Amino acid sequence: MDFELSDDQRAVVDAVLALCVRHAGPKRAVELRNAGGGCDAALLEALAAGGYADIARQEGMGLLEATLVAEVVSRHAGVVPYGAQAIVAAGLTDQPLVGPVALAHDWDLGEPVRFAAHARTLIFGDDDGVRLIPLAAGDAEPVRSDFGYPMGRLVSDFAGRGADLGAGAHARLASLWRLALAIEIVGAMDAALSTTVDYLKVRKQFGRTIGSFQAVQHRLAECKVLIEGARWLAFEAAHKGAPAEGTATAAAYAAAAATRVARETHQLSGAIGFTREYDLHVWTLRLQALSLELGGVSGHRRVLAALRWGLDTDS
């Protein structure tokens, strides 16, 4: 048992931090959106060049290191499907995939899916299993969205397409996906909270900084408790190799925390929080998108109850 980062892990986190300061950030996310939306190819390339795209498969590294990186990328609002590639794809298959990668279930067909319109490979789950599908022109179309990611609608039915990953891949896909969601939520929550805290340290009303009011402080402190809980749940699940119960726990907790943190940070930031010039929306709208994915809070909880206690509505 050891909650401290190892020297290697610390080096990875520091390097990715420096990389994200250069290549990512909320301003960059807004710029990309204003330019028509899309995946941040330069950031993906920088992450790959640094060896972070397949870090989970490297000697001495694993899902935990990919998870550490994913948190940093999300905190810096990277417009890349890093979790889908470095956590989900890396955990599912040894085959190198052509990125960007999008994740979808059959029930996502016709719905907005993150990165679907920009992805070159789709990891697609249905009752029969999981398939890796190279996407072709016409498989997806962009969807206008304000929720922080380039969204696309999958318009093909994908019947018979792609390489089947075989039995067991279905549950594995869901579990890795939950881990990726949980840590991306943690990164976005942490950024939303620290943005808000920084603002409330300087914003004055009634002759004093808003952040000195106890009514405000307690709400921010409660958000911090939620964020730290979600972070350690994700780290533990990652270290254990993304066991299904652990990732369902992490995702259930994170997705519920996400809406609370988004609501509180907006409420405490006042009107400035709704403007495009101010960074907060970059993370809070993403938090909504992330909290809805893969069945959302109730879906994660259903899986958790089934795995923890064998409960399901048919039993």
Place this chain on the structure above:
Amino acid sequence: MEFDWSAEDEEHRREFREFLAAVLPGDWEEIAQHGPGSDAQAAFSYEFCARMAERGWLTQHWPTEYGGKDADPWRHSIIGEECWAIGEPRGPQYMNVNWIGPAIMRFGTDEQKRHHLPLISQGKVLWCQGFSEPDAGSDLAALRTRATRDGDDYVIDGSKIWTSYANHARYIILLVRTDPASKRTRGISVLLVPMSTPGIEVREIPSVVGDRYFHEVFFTAARVPVSCRLGEENAGWDVVSYALQFERVGAARYARAARTLDRLVAICRERGLTRDPLVIDRLAEARAICEAARLLNWRVIDQRAHGSPPTADTQLARVAGTNADRHVGELALEILGPEAMESGTFADANFRLAMTAGVAVGATEIQLNLIASRVLGLPNE
């Protein structure tokens, strides 16, 4: 970073569970319902702690020179989790081993160590803590009970309130004001006072949260030798700050909440409630809350294991543990419904034990204040 128990730790947990199964009486669940301050639980704690001491487990996390085995904090946390999960068979003695003993080790004289530490490490003594006063609750530094120097003695006058275990305790670890001109945290000292001292009177405050949970303790010209003082005169605030860092994560509330939740699920299953998707959703929500609390508490244990000074992560852990305890207590009422109104039922007993979680050992609001200032760096007024 890694989250696996060592094989030795797992073996230790297994061995301790076997021990529990062997030594707990058949009616333990019934005894545990009434809280660690009840007569039955306090009495059982002597028997139980002596058996633990025989196995070398009661104070294994203490240094060998004080009757411990230098076991790392993880080892002791396993005992804490297993004990709290089933309703704390150590009774009030969990306080002794978690923080009263360590405070004596850190600040005590040789004589105090020689007298008190063996009693604690052999499981032969109950303590209570004399901190809160009628006008000094969350604002502990407002305390007014005074100890006036008279030759080689202190003469204590004043009163303490909400004191758990005062009726059973042989000693009280008492916060007093030794400099009457002082304000706030200055001028406070800690005294280790025998409860048999003439001039001490204990009155129970009947409560709804457990048998003999609260007491008032009155001091009327109670005279103790100066050698009872723990630490320097007027520097007691340092002693209590040190002790409280241990106390705030000493009680593994998350472990009890998680076990109570598992029992609630079993009851739901018997009642045919587990096909209700809303029930499933609420149970899983509670599970995630307990798990998050577990990890935040483990984070603090890890810092201790690394020898790091205490940080405000202790407060994060404390708030999360409190939330888990109360959440599960309330959920059992909500799911099981009006049957919980009957005294002694599962939901009734757990709800009433969990009620105090956000108040005991410092109100949640105080923890949130500390998180705001020390973790988030928010300014004071």
